[in-house]
Amino acid sequence: MKYISGACDSGFLKSITIAGALIALPMSSSAAGVTAEDIINDATTTGDVVSYGMGTQGQRWSPLAKINDKNISSLAPAYTFSFGGEKMRGQEAQPLVHNGVIYTTASYNRVFAINAETGMQIWKYEHRLPEGILPCCDVVNRGGALFDNLFIFGTLDAQLVALDTATGEIVWKQSLGDFKAGHSSTAAPIIAEDKVIIGVAGGEFGIVGMLRGFDAKTGKLVWERPTIEGHIGTLNGKPNGMTGKLNATWPGDLWKVGGGAPWNSGTYDHETKTIMWGTGNPAPWNSHMRPGDNLYAISTIAVDPDTGKIKWHFQYTPNEAWDYDGTNHTVAFNKGDKKLASHADRNGFFYTLDRTNGKLVNAFPFVEGHSWATSIDLKTGRPIEAGKRPGNPAESADGKKGSVITVSPSFLGGTNWMGMAYGQNTGLFYIPANEMGMDLWNEPVTYKKGAAYMGAGFSIKPLFDDYIGVLRAYDPMTGKKAFEVKNKGPLWGGVMATAGNLVFYGTPEGHFKAIHSKTGKELWSYNTGSGIVGSPITWEQGGEQFVAVPSGWGAAVPLWGGEVAKQIEGINQGASLVVFKLY
Amino acid sequence: MMFKIKLVRLSVFIIYCACLFTGQVHAETEAGITSGILKFAAYDNFPPYSYQAANGKAEGIDVDIARALAEKLGLKANIRLVFADESLEDDLRVYVWKGHHVTGPPADVMLHIPYDENLMKREDKISFIAPYFEDQVVVAADPEQLGSNPQITAFFSNKIGVERVTMADGYLLGAYRGQIRNNVLHYHSIPEAIQALLKKDVTAVMGMRTEIESALDDSKNKYQIGLMQMPGIAKASWDQGLAVKASNQALSKSLQDAMTSLINDGTIKNIFNKYNASYHIPAAKINYPQE
Known part of the structure; x- marks a missing residue:
């Protein structure tokens, strides 16, 4: 289509509200810029938050303890910043903080720079979305990356945009694909040394997943790594080896349209120089049409940050059949001299891997509802399936609905996109989980773009009367559950743990909560006025510890019908960043 | 919010939009359209049915049919080429009965919608009408x-x-x-x-x-x-028709009448032939619901 290049190249709208916007760009801003070292050390430096996951290992852990289990009752709002306008919808971002400025994305691909002390806006960037775009799952964005004097984020129309942190003006931008073919970007990019790494969304449309590394300073593409076997990666524009082995785990040419979209964020472990990124489900949806494991869909792939080569992989759900995307974060942590990484998968199992080689160390279910598989074989890493695989549509080809299977988790997963937290003081992982099941059946005649195809039907339902969401704390080594805190509606936001014996998380009902990190006892709660689907952060400034969380109901949750919808009726929209400190 | 207002008739919605955005209100026609413009949705990038031609204008079999229908009704056709979502149900919600917070309010009628009894049972917010080819x-x-x-x-x-x-x-x-x-x-x-x-x-x-x-x-x-013998195929042919919001019965009836007339006088067949395609009359007997 002709208008793609036209509209996208010229159609970006900058909305700069900085005073004195005519000032020339500060060319010597690198002195105050974020360095690669700042990012690598982010988890231990308390004066800033310069990476997604509050440290590239993705632990969402802060060593700050000024706010703690003893004084949390004095935590109160310092200010509320409104994302304003007529644009609300889901606020799924994790903000960043550097040099006293908060940088955060908001719905509709807006970016705000906010004075962290006063809550006053410094600048705003509004990305103009092209006409005809239809984002699959609301207009969310999950955050950006800071590098040098740049704030870098992905857009719904599949662009990677770098803004000047001083002015909000575009410094560079790169295409991540064609939004008309279903490509999109909602996840936060990450920085690995001097590269910015981002995946692409759109697995629903059968695109092949792709991870890309760009020179963070210039935006120049350095490497591409397709996530599905048979495709060739590139390094500096030259072929750089095939992903996997052609037709090893895929029949025919289905690998060409095999899905595996890495639509969520990844993590970067500086200790082993490894990027770890989760991949989405394979296509087409029915597993009988693609016998084989279908690598590297539903896997964590470990990638070299310099070359984009795959070092190792671990697949969670071989020959996946239930839409259990494997895109959840793989969080790096150490236990003694063991270098480990944990991943709570949509399939309902919690995995711990040796992050030097991808070997499975431990796996256990973190939801009650995991009827698709009884357990994970610790020797092979493969699930012990429980006979709940949807049937072969070719065997019931009379044009009628296939037999219904009832299975859990639902395709929304035991957990979804949101980040869990690791408590360095407790050794526990805090997982935002949901207990839902689904009815699933073959629908031999489903229509798409006016044409029939063999699709699926589904209906989601809560598994228990009194709750869907549940925050669970697990020891990754023993699989022992330390505690759980139930919630009526599904949990859809990130979690944060701090050295103050606190775990923070938000609920769709709008409550931002702090619980004791050892017992799960609720110590504090604040009603933010709209549902929370974003991720909290904390930092210190001027001797005080601040905590911030985006509030704003939306994302994929309100799109579901049926019984789950009843649990979330009456939640009002909102769009704000709420910042707290002790009073 | 706009999307939550339960509209009894689409015409009410049109008046609301017209007042708000253009200040123009036209007399209501028999088809229940007050603006003089009949808004169509057709799939983008879908040759030979609907696509953007080199000159930037919408073109194709469905686009020509839309223009012919509008002309029959004495209205001007506004044709929007839209993105096909994951399923037809999504498209019907976004482009026909509800609208979307990014793409805006729905169209009056959408082209190239399968005329299928199972769909009719499931989608009570939609009138499936005027099948025009198989x-x-x-x-x-x-x-x-x-x-x-x-x-x-x-x-x-x-x-x-x-x-x-x-x-x-x-x-x-x-x-x-x-x-x-x-x-x-x-x-x-x-x-x-x-x-x-x-x-x-x-x-x-x-x-x-x-x-x-x-x-x-x-x-x-x-x-x-x-056609080839294809043992076990779930569905090898189906009719294509139009989708209109169920509450807009006047428009549905006018479009059904117009389509019958365009099929009977050979206009639809000619349009298919113009795009180098043969024409196959719909298998469904075209019945109009009684008022």
Whole structure:
């Protein structure tokens, strides 16, 4: 289509509200810029938050303890910043903080720079979305990356945009694909040394997943790594080896349209120089049409940050059949001299891997509802399936609905996109989980773009009367559950743990909560006025510890019908960043 | 919010929008359209039905049909080319009965909507009306490679192209216990698959007749295009019609009348032929619901 290049190249709208916007760009801003070292050390430096996951290992852990289990009752709002306008919808971002400025994305691909002390806006960037775009799952964005004097984020129309942190003006931008073919970007990019790494969304449309590394300073593409076997990666524009082995785990040419979209964020472990990124489900949806494991869909792939080569992989759900995307974060942590990484998968199992080689160390279910598989074989890493695989549509080809299977988790997963937290003081992982099941059946005649195809039907339902969401704390080594805190509606936001014996998380009902990190006892709660689907952060400034969380109901949750919808009726929209400190 | 208002008639909505955005209010026509403009939604990037031509304007069989319908009703056609979502149900919600917070309010009528009893039962917010042709799953086979009158079993050992995530795709992957599966080559569109057929990368293409015929264009006569015995296929043909919001009965009736007239006077057939495609009258008997 002709208008793609036209509209996208010229159609970006900058909305700069900085005073004195005519000032020339500060060319010597690198002195105050974020360095690669700042990012690598982010988890231990308390004066800033310069990476997604509050440290590239993705632990969402802060060593700050000024706010703690003893004084949390004095935590109160310092200010509320409104994302304003007529644009609300889901606020799924994790903000960043550097040099006293908060940088955060908001719905509709807006970016705000906010004075962290006063809550006053410094600048705003509004990305103009092209006409005809239809984002699959609301207009969310999950955050950006800071590098040098740049704030870098992905857009719904599949662009990677770098803004000047001083002015909000575009410094560079790169295409991540064609939004008309279903490509999109909602996840936060990450920085690995001097590269910015981002995946692409759109697995629903059968695109092949792709991870890309760009020179963070210039935006120049350095490497591409397709996530599905048979495709060739590139390094500096030259072929750089095939992903996997052609037709090893895929029949025919289905690998060409095999899905595996890495639509969520990844993590970067500086200790082993490894990027770890989760991949989405394979296509087409029915597993009988693609016998084989279908690598590297539903896997964590470990990638070299310099070359984009795959070092190792671990697949969670071989020959996946239930839409259990494997895109959840793989969080790096150490236990003694063991270098480990944990991943709570949509399939309902919690995995711990040796992050030097991808070997499975431990796996256990973190939801009650995991009827698709009884357990994970610790020797092979493969699930012990429980006979709940949807049937072969070719065997019931009379044009009628296939037999219904009832299975859990639902395709929304035991957990979804949101980040869990690791408590360095407790050794526990805090997982935002949901207990839902689904009815699933073959629908031999489903229509798409006016044409029939063999699709699926589904209906989601809560598994228990009194709750869907549940925050669970697990020891990754023993699989022992330390505690759980139930919630009526599904949990859809990130979690944060701090050295103050606190775990923070938000609920769709709008409550931002702090619980004791050892017992799960609720110590504090604040009603933010709209549902929370974003991720909290904390930092210190001027001797005080601040905590911030985006509030704003939306994302994929309100799109579901049926019984789950009843649990979330009456939640009002909102769009704000709420910042707290002790009073 | 606008989307939550339960509208009894679409015309109420039109008045609301017109006042708000243009300040123009036209007299209500018999079709219940007050603005003088009938708003159509048609799929983008969908040759030969609806696509953006080199001159930037919407073009194709469905676009021509929309213009002909509007003309019959004494209205001006506004044709919006839209993105196909994951399923037809999504498209009906976004473009016909509800709208979307990014794409805006829905159109008055959407083209190329399957006329299927099961859909009618499920989608109570939609009137499925005016079927205007029968769409068929056919095979275009290269006689130079396959000889005359090949059977489906020819693809146990010969390559066949399909558009991904279609009935043809799903059928061939599963048929004969997967014996065809490894010979199925996947393309992003029928025009792409037809290019492969012309280059003899594949021996045949399976897909929807109109798209195949139109993509073959002048080469059409060199290939055998037809229905093939396909044991176990879930659905090999269906009618295509229009979708209108269920509450807008006046518009539905006017469009049904107009379509009947355009079928009977040969206009629809001529439009198909203009795009190098044969015309197949809908299988459904066109009944108008009684008021």
